[in-house]
Amino acid sequence: MDLQLSPEEQAFRDELRRFFDSAVPPAIRAKVRREERTTKEELVAWQRILHARGWAVPHWPVEWGGTGWNAVQRYLFREELFAAGAPEPQIFNVNMLGPLLLAYGTPAQKQRFLPRAARLDDWWCQGFSEPGAGSDLAALKTSARREGDVFVVHGQKVWTSTARHADWIFLLVRTGQFAKKQEGISLLLADMRTPGITVRPIETIDGANEVNEVFFDDVRVPAENLVGEEHQGWSCAKYLLGHERVGIANVGLTKNRIRRIRELAARVRIGQGTLLDDRGFAERLALLEMELLALEITQLRAVTAHAGHESVPNATVLKITGSALQQRAAELLLEAGGPLAIPLQPAEPEEEIATPGWARMITPTYCYSRAATIYGGTNEVLRNVMARSALGL
Numbered sequence: 001m002d003l004q005l006s007p008e009e010q011a012f013r014d015e016l017r018r019f020f021d022s023a024v025p026p027a028i029r030a031k032v033r034r035e036e037r038t039t040k041e042e043l044v045a046w047q048r049i050l051h052a053r054g055w056a057v058p059h060w061p062v063e064w065g066g067t068g069w070n071a072v073q074r075y076l077f078r079e080e081l082f083a084a085g086a087p088e089p090q091i092f093n094v095n096m097l098g099p100l101l102l103a104y105g106t107p108a109q110k111q112r113f114l115p116r117a118a119r120l121d122d123w124w125c126q127g128f129s130e131p132g133a134g135s136d137l138a139a140l141k142t143s144a145r146r147e148g149d150v151f152v153v154h155g156q157k158v159w160t161s162t163a164r165h166a167d168w169i170f171l172l173v174r175t176g177q178f179a180k181k182q183e184g185i186s187l188l189l190a191d192m193r194t195p196g197i198t199v200r201p202i203e204t205i206d207g208a209n210e211v212n213e214v215f216f217d218d219v220r221v222p223a224e225n226l227v228g229e230e231h232q233g234w235s236c237a238k239y240l241l242g243h244e245r246v247g248i249a250n251v252g253l254t255k256n257r258i259r260r261i262r263e264l265a266a267r268v269r270i271g272q273g274t275l276l277d278d279r280g281f282a283e284r285l286a287l288l289e290m291e292l293l294a295l296e297i298t299q300l301r302a303v304t305a306h307a308g309h310e311s312v313p314n315a316t317v318l319k320i321t322g323s324a325l326q327q328r329a330a331e332l333l334l335e336a337g338g339p340l341a342i343p344l345q346p347a348e349p350e351e352e353i354a355t356p357g358w359a360r361m362i363t364p365t366y367c368y369s370r371a372a373t374i375y376g377g378t379n380e381v382l383r384n385v386m387a388r389s390a391l392g393l
């Protein structure tokens with residue numbers, strides 16, 4: 001979308017472009033463009049580059065490493081970041097832990113964790129979901145018993161993204177039984193190296209094992225790592241999910257996918273023309289682009305109306321729409337890839353894999369995109385939330 005930018009904003013955008021052009025390591029850029037998985041080392045290296053430039057945590061307050069940018073500048077940053085094929089700063093650190101501690105953390109917690117989270121010295125993961133407590137998160141059972149100045153944590157988390165890489169986890173635990181299940185929940189910060197924590201990777205349909213089960217067997221967490229009030233963790237969780245859901249709209253990711261669809265479809269010959277000339281395909285692509293533009297404008301309106309690092313009120317609608325558009329783009333990408341996008345396994349280990357490099361990630365991307373309407377709260381459940389909160393049904 002072309003915004004009417006002021007001369008200062010144009011100069012700012014040019015500065016971003018110059019930086020991203022020269023600063024993104026080419027190997028990382030190539031991977032991000034094809035939606036190949038980047039390694040932990042690559043992501044840490046990239047975040048350090050951003051950090052050195054002062055841009056690792058743009059929306060945090062300046063005293064904690066933020067930039068002081070206004071909403072348009074923050075928008076332009078994300079726009080140029082995605083357009084340049086640069087990875088997003090680590091979301092659990094930057095979009096979740098940071099805002100959480102800024103709102104609920106003690107001065108000591110902020111001092112100890114925020115600078116390290118910004119530089120990605122510590123890799124954080126999110127331990128909310130459990131078997132039997134996903135959509136109904138307040139049904140969680142992982143318990144934390146207070147023993148003097150520690151909490152003893154026992155139970156299991158599931159679908160914990162990147163837990164294998166993580167140094168720390170922020171997790172919801174049950175510290176008390178009350179009539180309302182949302183009460184008696186607390187939020188703790190646990191060092192993943194604490195004895196009693198076991199991580200077990202889960203292999204998913206796209207062939208990756210980014211999600212994990214995390215087991216807690218009487219894990220001793222210092223009471224100073226409690227965030228907010230004991231039993232009041234539900235408020236922290238709701239606040240944090242508001243941040244998670246905005247990120248999940250991921251307009252930049254869908255734009256990147258659309259760019260690839262256009263490139264690929266222009267190469268697929270149909271009769272005298274290409275797939276881009278196929279009326280059905282062109283219509284679906286145009287519709288997707290229009291809906292993405294509408295989402296982008298809605299998101300811009302939301303962020304400009306809601307400056308600072310607080311939750312955006314219509315995060316729910318952004319998440320529902322953004323995730324559905326990501327999936328539609330993944331479907332069109334699959335269609336543009338055609339038969340070449342079918343991942344072929346060699347019959348013999350020494351045989352060449354027939355799938356060309358450019359097409360290899362298309363089917364895994366499509367498969368993984370199914371998760372976009374599940375994580376951060378499923379779209380079915382979020383429609384219920386919207387019906388209640390926005391429509392009063």
Ligand SMILES: Cc1cc2nc3c(=O)[nH]c(=O)nc-3n(C[C@H](O)[C@H](O)[C@H](O)COP(=O)(O)OP(=O)(O)OC[C@H]3O[C@@H](n4cnc5c(N)ncnc54)[C@H](O)[C@@H]3O)c2cc1C
Pocket residue numbers: 125126127128129130132133134135136158159160161162211371374375376377378379380381384
């Ligand atoms: C790739 C991926 C990464 C994830 N990463 C993390 C992570 O890092 N940390 C973390 O804590 N969690 C993570 N999650 C978990 C995610 O938040 C949950 O999967 C999600 O909240 C849904 O919970 P569930 O899987 O238990 O499904 P369920 O809650 O059992 O839902 C099953 C189905 O029933 C539907 N349903 C349930 N209740 C209702 C209702 N009231 N009305 C209508 N429909 C309903 C749902 O929409 C869904 O289709 C991740 C999930 C995925 C797929």
